[in-house]
Amino acid sequence: MTEEKVQKQATKEYGPYEFKLEGLEDGYRVTFKGNKEEIKSQRRVGASFINFLRQAEKAGWPIPFPFRLLLKFWSEYNGKGEKVG
Structure with missing residues (x-):
């Protein structure tokens, strides 16, 4: 698996959850943690x-x-x- 380059990133906490949006070279990745x-x-x-x-x-x-x-x-x-x- 190749290493993806993150161009932009935004993280926001909402209550007990953390949301992260990453702008990659060829798309986006959304991560939810809780x-x-x-x-x-x-x-x-x-x-x-x-x-x-x-x-x-x-x-x-x-x-x-x-x-x-x-x-x-x-x-x-x-x-x-x-x-x-």
């Missing part, structure tokens, strides 16, 4: 919602556009996405 246990809990809730969307799609229910987009990106992230680390 309480590890709370983030795990939120990921479980998010995964449950994604599972609900999958089941609704299989059942033929109409899925609104933003949720279809979310489902598409999630499928790519879990299936074909590049493994890091």
